[in-house]
Every structure is written in C-alpha cells, then in structure tokens.
Amino acid sequence: MFQRLLVRGTNWVGDSIMTLPALRELRRLFPTAHLTLMVRPWVADLFADTPLADDLLLYDNRQESFLSGVAKLKAGRFDAAIFFQNAFEAAALATAARIPRRIGFATDGRRFLLTDAFPVTPATRRKHQLYFYLDLVAQLEAHLTGTNHVNYETPDYRLPVSAAAQAALDAKRPDLRQVAHPLAVVPGAANSRAKQWPAAAFTALLDRLAAEHDWPLFLVGAPGERPLCEAIRQGMQRPERVTILAGELSLRESVALLSRCAAVVSNDTGPAYVAAALDRPLVTIFGPTDPNQISPFSPTARHVRKLVPCAPCLLKDCPIDHRCLTGVTPDMVYQALLATLEEHRDLHPAWRHARL
Numbered sequence: 001m002f003q004r005l006l007v008r009g010t011n012w013v014g015d016s017i018m019t020l021p022a023l024r025e026l027r028r029l030f031p032t033a034h035l036t037l038m039v040r041p042w043v044a045d046l047f048a049d050t051p052l053a054d055d056l057l058l059y060d061n062r063q064e065s066f067l068s069g070v071a072k073l074k075a076g077r078f079d080a081a082i083f084f085q086n087a088f089e090a091a092a093l094a095t096a097a098r099i100p101r102r103i104g105f106a107t108d109g110r111r112f113l114l115t116d117a118f119p120v121t122p123a124t125r126r127k128h129q130l131y132f133y134l135d136l137v138a139q140l141e142a143h144l145t146g147t148n149h150v151n152y153e154t155p156d157y158r159l160p161v162s163a164a165a166q167a168a169l170d171a172k173r174p175d176l177r178q179v180a181h182p183l184a185v186v187p188g189a190a191n192s193r194a195k196q197w198p199a200a201a202f203t204a205l206l207d208r209l210a211a212e213h214d215w216p217l218f219l220v221g222a223p224g225e226r227p228l229c230e231a232i233r234q235g236m237q238r239p240e241r242v243t244i245l246a247g248e249l250s251l252r253e254s255v256a257l258l259s260r261c262a263a264v265v266s267n268d269t270g271p272a273y274v275a276a277a278l279d280r281p282l283v284t285i286f287g288p289t290d291p292n293q294i295s296p297f298s299p300t301a302r303h304v305r306k307l308v309p310c311a312p313c314l315l316k317d318c319p320i321d322h323r324c325l326t327g328v329t330p331d332m333v334y335q336a337l338l339a340t341l342e343e344h345r346d347l348h349p350a351w352r353h354a355r356l
Contacts, residue, residue: 001144002033006073006081006099007053008090009039012191013251013270015129016043017277018297019084021155022133023052026082028149029141036076045251046274049162061089066096073097082140084133088113103140116143129294130155157297159277161259169256172249181262182216183209187232188225188246189269192316194288196267197325197333199228203235204330205265210241215262220254220271223247263341265333268295276301281340281347283333287324288313300347302340304332 007026010016016039026035037053044056057076059069066089073081074097081094083104091113094102104110106117118139124132131152138150170177187202189195206217219229219242226246233239249257258264258274263281266272268291272284276296284296286305290312295303305311306327310320318324 002030002080002101004076004078004080005030005033005035006057006076006078006094007035007037008081008083008085008094009037009043009047010085011040011043013043013046014273014294016046017157017159017270017273018130018294019133020052020159020277021130021151021157022084022137024156025134025137025150027052029137036078042251045255046159048252049165050160066093069093070096073099082136084136105136116140118143126293128292128297130157130297157277158279159255159274161256161278165252165256166259169249169253172253173245176257179216179260182218182260184218184220184258184261184264184271184275186220186264186266186269186271187228188221189267190222192288194313194315194318194322195269197285197287197328198322199232200235201328201330201333202232205333206232206242207237208330208334210236210238217242218257219244219246220257221246262347263337265337272296279347281337281344283336283340285325285328285333287311287322287328288315288318300340300344302336304328304336
C-alpha cells in the first residue's frame with residue numbers, strides 16, 4: 001500500500017507521549033512501510049531509541065522557513081503523509097511538497113488540503129487525548145480496508161528506555177548510579193504559567209518529605225526552570241536534602257532518570273507524561289486543564305485537583321486568583337503520593353515491607 005510514509009508528530013512532550021499507541025497501530029497497519037516521523041527537535045529524543053519510526057525528520061518553523069520544510073519533505077519522496085498534528089501548516093507543507101496522499105482530521109480549515117479528511121466527531125472530542133490519535137488511525141484503517149482492529153481496550157502507552165540512554169545518564173552524572181529509589185519533583189510547566197502549583201507549596205511538600213522519609217529528592221525541569229527550583233530549595237528548612245537537576249540533562253537523559261525513580265510528583269507538564277509512560281508511581285497536580293481529556297495515562301498515575309467553578313479554563317495565565325491550584329494543599333499531594341506508593345509497592349521490592 002504505502003511504501004514511504006511520513007507521520008507528522010505533535011509539538012510538545014506530553015502530546016507526543018499520547019501518540020505512542022497510535023504510532024504502534026500504524027506500524028501494525030503498514031508493517032512494510034518505511035515510516036519517517038517528523039517532529040520538533042525538542043521532542044526527538046523521545047523517539048530516538050524506539051522501534052516506532054525508521055527515521056526522524058526534524059523541523060522547527062520558528063528557526064526554519066516554510067520553503068525549507070517543503071524541501072525536506074520533497075527529499076523524502078513520501079507517497080503518503082498522516083498528520084497527528086492538527087494545524088493548517090502540517091497539511092500545507094505536505095501539499096506544497098506534492099505528497100500524493102495527505103491524511104488527517106479536518107481541523108484548522110485545512111480540509112481542502114487533505115486527500116483523506118476524517119471528521120472529529122463529538123464522541124472523539126469527549127475522549128481522552130490518547131484516543132483522539134487512535135481514532136484517526138481507526139478511521140483510516142476502516143477507510144482503506146473496511147475493517148478496524150485498533151486496540152482501544154489495552155492501548156500500549158509505554159515508552160521504552162534504551163541501554164544507550166541509561167549509559168548517557170551515567171556518563172553525565174555518575175554520582176546518580178548508586179542512588180536508590182529517588183523521588184523526582186517537577187515544579188515547572190513549559191508552556192503555561194497557569195499550570196504551576198505555587199513554589200511555596202512545593203517547598204512545604206519537600207520539607208515534609210525530607211522530615212518524614214529518607215528518600216533522595218530531586219528537582220527536575222528545563223533550563224529556564226532552574227531559578228524556580230533554586231527558589232524552592234532555598235525556602236526549605238533542610239535544603240541540603242534536595243538535588244537540583246533542572247537544565248543539566250537532555251530529554252533522553254531525563255527519560256532514563258525518570259525510569260529509575262520510585263515516584264514522581266509533577267505539574268501537568270511533559271515529565272509527568274513520560275513518568276506515566278514508564279509506569280512510575282505518579283501524582284500530577286491539575287489546575288486549568290481537564291484530567292478527563294488530557295492526563296498521564298497509566299494505572300500508576302493519580303491526579304490531585306481542587307474543583308472550582310472556573311476550571312477547566314485552559315488559560316495560560318490566570319486572570320483572577322489562581323484558586324484551582326492554590327486550593328490544592330501540600331497535604332493533599334502528600335497523601336496522594338503515599339497512596340500510590342502503597343498501591344504499587346511491587347514496583348520496588350525493597351519497599352514491600354517498608355513503612356511509608
């Protein structure tokens with residue numbers, strides 16, 4: 001059917017994790033096709049060590065021209081393009097590059113650019129985002145074969161971690177090799193200030209963890225979040241208990257680190273989704289977004305939120321008093337963390353008889 005297939009991935013880490021089951025379904029549907037995954041450079045490490053794509057094509061429209069993107073697609077000689085990204089530009093690039101089949105949801109005014117345009121049904125809009133991408137593959141399979149074998153019951157959301165990624169982490173931070181069951185805390189949110197639980201709340205949570213447990217504590221995040229991590233640690237009663245790794249690790253190395261963690265506490269941001277894809281015990285703090293539609297997808301994942309009339313608003317900045325997150329107390333997060341650790345003791349044999 002298709003010999004050279006382009007898949008346009010999504011732009012952010014969390015969204016990219018949500019496409020993993022759909023990518024696996026595309027592999028099943030087109031087992032002999034050469035599959036190229038086109039992604040932004042900052043998410044490429046998620047896929048570099050997986051068998052889900054034969055190669056990666058990097059494109060950043062903030063650094064490259066539209067014509068540069070078209071040239072890259074022409075060089076690939078693709079006979080079909082499938083768009084997980086819902087933007088107009090994704091279809092426009094493929095159309096300008098004269099890719100014969102252009103497949104995606106009819107969103108963002110791009111229906112006329114698609115050769116195979118599928119509707120986003122009301123049922124699809126109500127589903128968790130992971131099923132949004134599966135629905136596209138399901139509609140495509142039904143269109144091409146008259147049948148649909150997409151696995152909705154047990155979608156494979158997991159992210160593999162390669163030995164090379166672990167070796168890269170050990171080379172960067174050899175001191176972490178012998179750290180037993182660390183706990184990672186993610187206080188930032190890359191693309192939304194409104195998703196950030198207050199720094200003082202993270203400080204209070206870390207103070208309690210340091211006082212009541214001997215777990216190694218790490219603050220994890222992007223380079224721009226290091227000042228936030230420094231402020232959180234400086235406010236602690238025992239700041240020496242916390243190690244800041246924000247800005248020190250690549251995404252690939254961060255995935256390896258999270259795979260070793262006993263648990264993760266995070267805002268609704270990329271590392272939370274990575275942790276869920278690694279089946280780490282996880283507590284995600286939700287505010288302006290709706291966990292029924294976008295949340296880390298794993299039986300080990302829990303979320304904490306304060307129900308308020310104005311949420312979910314999906315705003316990047318709160319215009320009032322940020323009540324959806326200020327209403328989440330450190331004790332709520334602490335108790336959720338203990339509950340998920342208790343529930344998933346089997347993930348860490350040394351903890352099976354420990355007092356949490």
